[in-house]
Amino acid sequence: MRRCFLCGIDPYTEQSFEHRREWIKQKLYALSQVYCIDICAYAIMSNHYHLVVHINRDKAQTLSNHDVVERWQQEHNLPSLVSRWLSGLLTSDAEIEACLLIIDSWRSRLWNLSWFMKELNFDIACQANREDECKGHFWESRFKSQALLDEQALAAAMAYVDLNPLRAGIASTPETAEYTSIQARLAALNNQQETAPCLHPFIGNPTNERLDGIPFRLMDYIELVDWTARQFRENKASLNSTNPPILQRLNLNQRNWLKACTELERKRSTAVGCIGTIERARRSLNKKRIHLFRLDG
Template structure:
């Protein structure tokens, strides 16, 4: 039985979520269908373009993503503070970038003179949009509806393209966040469709590496790395980019070579800072999809009331 979104997503519990959408039956999002000898590789570009475009309109940041043959992964950050600071005009502009919108709001945006009642009605509509701009369900809906329509149009068919609902996991602390990101970025390596992170097409890790090569401060449209937690922390992921890339590279080698019991001298320092031993880390970043909550036991217990849950479930990582 499907769980209500109120027991899966709550900004009071955590702003970070790992989401997965899968195609129904034998539908292909991307990849090559051996049964029909048809290639759908171009669809990877569809979803990557849509994902990055929506991140600029919504108050939702993309931490990591990977587009696979019949599903895609994304780690998202709800930027509630940004949503609160937008002016009504900014909210409307962002929402109308992907929707037609009622005539009343279009008149408001054009600067037409409105009555007091019309203005009040217009601002009420915009406040609803403000809430939606920080809603993961609306974000995923606008991705999936668009891709389904494009795929059905191309396949000359109708009907469901995606499974009924996307899966979401609450990432309650830094350990859970970095494990989910590494899991997502290493998906093509684990699936043997790429040899290394830097050759994993249509992933966030490749985008970040390409930006480094181009001497760019951060990858376009991706949530930046802000460095280790400290006073006056800027907005961004609580890690250093180079530490994360080293951790992803090391983890990929362990997973590919099946050497989970062997640790060499190049172990990235991030694991020590997060209080994770190697065995726990490798289990977490290879089994991240199990359960709907990921975090240290103390973080899981603290989050249960916000997620309307009574029992602990999911992946529990050690407390520091």
Template sequence: MPRARSQQISLEDTPYYHCVSRCVRRAFLCGDDPVTGACYEHRRGWIEDRLLFLASLFSIDICAYAIMSNHIHVVLHVNAQKAQNWSTLEVLQRWHKLHKGTQFTQKYAKGEALEDFALKLVESSAETYRNRLMDISWLMKELNEPIARQANAEDKCTGRFWEGRFKSQALLDESALAACMAYVDLNPLRAKISQTPETSEFTSVKKRVAAAKHQKQPKPLYPFVGNPRENMPDGLPFELSDYLELVDMTGRIVREDKRGAIDASLLPILQRLNISSENWLCIAAEFGARTGAVVGAEQSIAYYCDSHKLNRKPRSSHNQLLA
């Protein structure tokens, strides 16, 4: 029996999650429909723009994303502390960019005087909005619903556009995080719609490579801040150069017209995460097929199951990432 979403997403275990939404109709989410000849490529821009807009409002960071022909991948980081530090006014200003709120929250945001009972209602509403702005389900709702309405209007039809609710995977440790991000960034190469990571349209890796050429990191995305250390700033626990090199080298090998092997000694990120080159290639090519709701190393999964009073289940439910 499937577990409730509230049980699948537990910030006490990990702030990192991989989410996937799939299109339900034969008509493509993006790209070209070979039957009708219609082109939906422009919808990729809709989704990318909406996703990065939401990242500027929610206390949820975008680690990686890939917008494919009939589904989207996002790797998310929930920054609960950031949301808790927002003032009431900041919460309302963020929420009002998505929804009208209430008459009282609108007046408060404009600096108008309110009576005590109204102020209490405003504070209550702000706490509700604060919780929503760090909730993955709300982010995916705010991403998917507008896209569905736009696509239905363009297709001149009604009904479901997305295949039920989104799928989510908990990424319990750094090895699971790195593997999932690389898997997402390499999706277009495996689908044969691009030749290299840096030419993969509507992906996070393209944005990161473009920014790296100017020795910068893209503002809409969660930054790489280097390997774990004392007084570590907020960000992904890897060196940007290590990660880009890993994705580039892996991308060259997963293409069918290329053959080769990764020398783990050349890639510090694999050494630090204790991932063999053989395991890495398997992970990068088949992460989606080989993993379930919880992904991590053996110790991480054992701790997760113990804390949730779960029995270890087959590979379809809980997955040991590394041998």
């Protein structure tokens, strides 16, 4: 964002913007109820934020027209044509067809990452500009994204995001890293809740087709995050003699894993994953070449 503090305390003016972290979290939670975009991990820093999301296109395409409108009106005002359709007041075929075209456009937006980010950033920018009594661009540029090609890439990106405050030196442990998904998940665990509000749940078994969620166990992921934190923080305890089981099950190269969890955004890569998934991703994304951050051997 522009050269001022999004959150945190500005060291020059000593003005606190900590309350803006809550703005972002609440807007994230609100949009997650509208869009078919699941939030896997987040970290809200002083002048930027990180997200790991799952785009659920299939879910958006199976929603009924009424479900699409119900979702959309949670954050938007409905045009009168759609309001009349909801009330059953449309009588002409032309009006009904025009209404359904509008609903179809909303359906395509429900799984569109650009629309999700646009709405999130626009709302925060408007609030910040009102508070700062200024106008103009708040965010420096459009968001940057990397495609996560497989389970290994998903785990690496989530750990990278959850450990961002610790790596930046503003938290000493994962559980004390405020405004992160790992802290929210641990708090929910302590409160005996199945998952934190609005976060994509862990389902444990990647072959479990009955549930929609992150394909590993929460406890494995917590152990993995803790182990990773110990590796690149000098003031943390040394690694135990055995690796977390999840590293072995996901066939992750230990050196590449640690590199990903510290340098994921430094590389000019458009995708993260193992070499075995790159050809399928290249065809899916209709790309001749993909700059891959490789996680396997």
